[in-house]
Amino acid sequence: MIFHKVGRYLRWYFVLPAVIVGSGVLVPFAYLVLRAADAEASELVEIVFRLRNLILFGNTALLVAGVVIVDILLALPVAWLTSRTNLKAKRFFTLMGVFPLAIPSYVMAYAILGLGGKDGAFAQLFGASLPRLSGYWGALAALSFYTFPYFFLNLRSALLGVDPALEESARSLGYRRRWVFYYVLIPQLRPALYASGLLVALHVLGNFGVVSLMRFETFSYALYLQLASFDRIYAAWLALMLLAFAGCLLYVEARLLRGRRFHRAGIGGVHQRTLIPIRGWGKLSYLYLAVLIFGCVAVPTATIVSWLIRGLDSVSIENLVKAVLGSLGAAVPAAFLSTAVMLPIVYLGVRRPSALSRVLERLAYIGYAIPPLAFGLSLIFFAQRAIPGLYQTLWLLIYAYMIHFMAEAIGPARSTMYQASPNIEEAARSLGYSRLNAFFKVIFPLLIRGLTVSIAFVFLSAMKDLPIAFLLRPIGYETLALNVWDTTSEALFAEAAPYALLMIIFAGLFVSLLLVRERNVHEQPA
Amino acid sequence: MNSLLSLHNVTKNFAPLSAPVVDDVNFEVNAGEIFALLGPSGCGKTTTLRLIAGFERVNSGEIRLEGKCIESQSIHAPPETREIGLVFQNYALFPHLNVLDNVAFGLKRLPQKVRLDRGLEVLEMVGLAEFRDRRPHDLSGGEQQRVALARSIAPSPKLILLDEPFSNLDAGLRQSTRKEVRELLKDAGMTAMLVTHDREEALSFADRVAIMENGGLEQTGAPEAMYNRPKTPFVAEFLGKTNLIPGDARGDCAETRLGRFKLDCHAQGKVMLSIRPEHLEMIHATAGEKNAKLGKIVEREFKGHDLTYRVQIEGEDYFVQTDYRCPYQIGDWVQLKAVEPGVVLGG
The missing domain is CATH 1.10.3720.10 (MetI-like)
Known part of the structure; x- marks a missing residue:
């Protein structure tokens, strides 16, 4: 057929x-x-049913769930504020909500690692040292800061896309604003939540840089360790388990989305949305946004810059050029x-x-x-x-x-x-x-x-x-990403800084493209 | 008559210095009545509706429901507390809920069983009980429209607002749906206010009509009275084709370019008269009064059961509507004669 x-x-x-x-x-x-x-039949049972797999599974699942939850908590308020309220400087906050994408996850991990510790960037800047965040919490922080823009972008365009008449209908049927959010808006946002959830979960699952720098054992990190020890059969099994995990995520998303057609029922014009005024306690939203921007934009950038200044004399232009050419x-x-x-x-x-x-x-x-x-x-x-x-x-x-x-x-x-x-x-x-x-x-x-x-x-x-x-x-081949990771995993933070900064500049281009494209999509007739 | 809803000097402008979208509007809607707000697009009628529903704030004036102020510069009852139902132009059915859950959505304070029973009862009323488990997008436009109506009727609101509710239906369905909806509202004893730009819709659907233009109300009244006795040129022309003829009034007659006209009321001095095409008659040039002005037929539009002629007299166009038997052709010379008194505008 x-x-x-x-x-x-x-x-x-x-x-x-x-x-x-x-x-x-x-x-x-x-x-x-x-x-x-x-694998030999006898080995097989031992490989598949070892306790370590269960721990890896638990760690991976915890990290995936943790990042998704933190992302939603971070992204939903920002998406709501920038799409539904009369927030000032909306374009700026929208841009800042997307900016973390310009910081590759291992650079984010590098920044978080480089921030704490006795001679970390924070100690250098303020004299008092922060504890160095690593392990689960370090991985959670780096991955959440890096991935929350995926939720933000999807939720924001979903919020802008919901027909205002739906919410107004619910209000005229006697629902207060907060219940309208719960009964009408959240169901409309579900496809966006699932789509970004899947994207973020796959990112976390496949992520290797952050978990290896933070030394948190997920399937990906275990796979890396296994490769280093040249046990290729167990590595193959770990890869299959990783694939099975990804397959489950795809399946769950497809199941959740089945039969959900959320296009507008009915046709006709959509009138302009009335923006919700921010007043009283609502003014605290600015504080929230400021803290968020500080955490996931200012801190990593400042960390990299402070390390760069310290390691300026050790920067080798030759290596830098080699890495850029390798990447290109x-x-x-x-x-x-x-x-x-x-x-x-x-x-x-x-x-x-x-x-x-x-x-x-x-x-x-x-x-x-x-x-x-x-x-x-x-x-x-x-x-x-x-x-x-x-x-x-x-x-x-x-x-x-x-x-x-x-x-x-x-x-x-x-x-x-x-x-x-x-x-x-x-x-x-x-x-x-x-x-x-x-x-x-x-x-x-x-x-x-x-x-x-x-x-x-x-x-x-x-x-x-x-x-x-x-x-x-190929042996001896260098890229920007590899060099950031290599030097950071050896705790050579100053050496990593120039590569990390170049990475941010390149990825910044990516983000501006995303934004340009988003604008074009909105300009298209429905 | 007791008024359920009343607007007093309601004014709304979206930007401080721009012209008001709703400009000093006053009207009342009586209990049990179907009221239509009619006007061209952009005249402010939808904004008026949204002010009543509570989705916009007034800049000045006051809106009262059952005598209680629900909206003024200092008072704003949130939409959810107003007990005013709203049917949107695009129906705005919740796509994630089935038909019955949509209808029962507004009955949130009741126990689940009672909610669904009442929802079903209303669904039966609109004749869609068998569609209870369907999703909104599986229904036709007319069915969606009835579900939307059922949803707003279910909580027994004090007033139902309908925003261009029939404009998304095709012409054939529009007329029958209009009749059904009117009967449903009347059977349920609902008070309703319709906003539309379609004059036929307003005239046939509503008990009373208000005509709006540039943010202000031009005239309010029963459909027939509005059609037969318009007060302004805008109303006269908006409600149907008409001939606007200046004249010099003396008592109950006026001298015009077409000769002496009877008037619908006493007037003195310069007046503007409105005469509907069906209130004019053509007489052969040689019959009738000797010194009457002659006109030439320049256009003839055959519409089945009637005809519309365009007659030119001294460079001015006049429209005449006749029945199908009218023998005149383009180029014929005729006299025009009024068979009904002319309506004095602004009187």
């Missing part, structure tokens, strides 16, 4: 990307399973390749949505959801067994980035694709252009803006990446 429908789409320019995406996600997974199956060398090709491969799939999904196109897009998302250490490990197994020459080459690293971050390219490309009417393509066809020529002559020029954003998304994600580079880099 599927192939009957897409029969006339069996051209190389559709088949090749489909094969790349399909095999890119599925083949490494097969090798992971193969490698795990190397992998991220730039990956960004262009993944956008090029994703484009035909998006085209199919928009022009001829079919079961196959949906499966392909889903696969791209699964590639994104696979925890990066597990993904990297499966690629190692694949390269070692299938194409030994590929292992520890830049090619494999680029390929891994391309597959893993492809999902980030889908969104912006698809939204511009929807705006390019099929009619202009048909007009070109009727004027004698082949399908491929028509596409490049009339559709492609319209997509360039969206594709630029796609490329930028993949580029900056690859720039920030730590775990995949850690596993797949």
Whole structure:
């Protein structure tokens, strides 16, 4: 059925990307399973049922749950204040709510670690030392500060999207504002909460930099330790457990979202929302926002700057350039390749949505959801067994980035694709252009803006990446992320500062792109 | 008559220096009555409705419900305490609740069983009991509209406000739904206030109509009286096609360009008259009075059971509505004659 429908789409320019995406996600997974199956039957029971797995599971679950809860508590008030009230300087606070995204998680961890302790940044600045936050609480703080913008962005646009008439109906039916929030608003926000919850949970699950710097043992951290001790079979099993955990999260989210269609019932105009005035005790909101900004923007930035000043004389420009070039060398090709491969799939999904196109897009998302250490490990197994020459080459690293971050390219490309009417393509066809020529002559020029954003998304994600580079880099290859992590894990905070600062600058570009894109999305007619 | 709702000099402007959106508005709605606020878009009618519901604050003036002040510069009863139901243009049904839960939503103080029983009772009233378990988006526009109505009726509010409630329905459904809703409101003994820009809707749905323009009320009255005796040119033209003719009044007659007209009331001096097209008659140029002005037919619009002619006399256009038997064609010369007295505007 599927192939009957897409029969006339069996051209190389559709088949090749489909094969790349399909095999890119599925083949490494097969090798992971193969490698795990190397275990002797007697070993197997011992590997799977050791108490340590249970502890790892407990730690991972605690961290995921903790970060999600803290994120909601941090993000919901900010989202509400910036969307529903007459708060002053809303744009500034919105920007600040997104800014933590510009601080990669391991840089955030580095800042938190570098803040406390006898010779930490706080002690240097104020004379009195703070205890050094590490372990569970350190990981929780770093990951929450880093990920809460995901909740903030989603909740804010959900709050702006809810039809004001729904809340007004509830008020006119006798509900006080706080109960309207509970009975009407929260149910409308659920899809946004689930979506950002899933995203954040996957981030925490796959996170390697923070947990290893904070020395908190989750599946990802255990996987790293296992790799260091060259016990590849147990590592493969840990990767599978990590995958199973991610699979459960995806399943739970799909179940929760099932049958929830929250688009507006009924049509017609939506009137302007009346903003809730902030007065009396409400003025304390400014204090709350100030503390939050101080905690997750000012503290990390100040920490990095204070270490930078101290280590200024030890900065090696040569190493810095090498790391920047290393980061660019992998991220730039990956960004262009993944956008090029994703484009035909998006085209199919928009022009001829079919079961196959949906499966392909889903696969791209699964590639994104696979925890990066597990993904990297499966690629190692694949390269070692299938194409030994590929292992520890830049090619494999680029390929891994391309597959893993492809999902980030889908969104912006698809939204511009929807705006390019099929009619202009048909007009070109009727004027004698082949399908491929028509596409490049009339559709492609319209997509360039969206594709630029796609490329930028993949580029900056690859720039920030730590775990995949850690596993797949060629020997001696350096990136900014690796250097921040290497030096920080040795407690060489001053050496880490310049890399961390460069990382923030690069990631800052990413955030400004996100904001520009958000504005564009809002400008689109519904 | 006892007034349930009354507005006294209500004024609202959104920005301090801008022109008021609602400008010194006064009207009353009587218990058991269906009242319509009619006006072109942007005239301030929806803002008036939102002031009554409690979603906007007045800048000056006062709104009273059952004699008690619910809104003034210093008093603001929150919307949830007003017991005023509201039906939105887009219905605003809660997408996460099924039909019955939507209807029972406002009955929150009652025990669960009583809530659902009462919800079902109201659903039966609007004839949608069998849809109780459906989600709002599975219903048609007309059904959603009745659920929205049931939801606002269920808590037995003192007053129901309807904001352009029929504008999202297609033309065929609109007329029948209007009739149904009117009957439902009357059967339930509800007092209702409708806001609309559709004059036919207001005239056929409401017991009394107020016409609003540029934030102020132009005229209030029963639909027929408003149509037949408009007080301002705006009202006369807004409620239907009309001929506005200046004249010189002396008692119950006036001299106009078309000759002597009878008036609906005594007047003296310069007046503006409104004569509906159906109140004019065409006579063949050679019949009738000898010195009457002649007009030429420049347009003829056939509409099935009637016809509208445009007649030009000395460069001025006049509209005449006749029945289907009228024999005149474009280019014919005719005289115009009034069969009803002219309405003195501003009188």
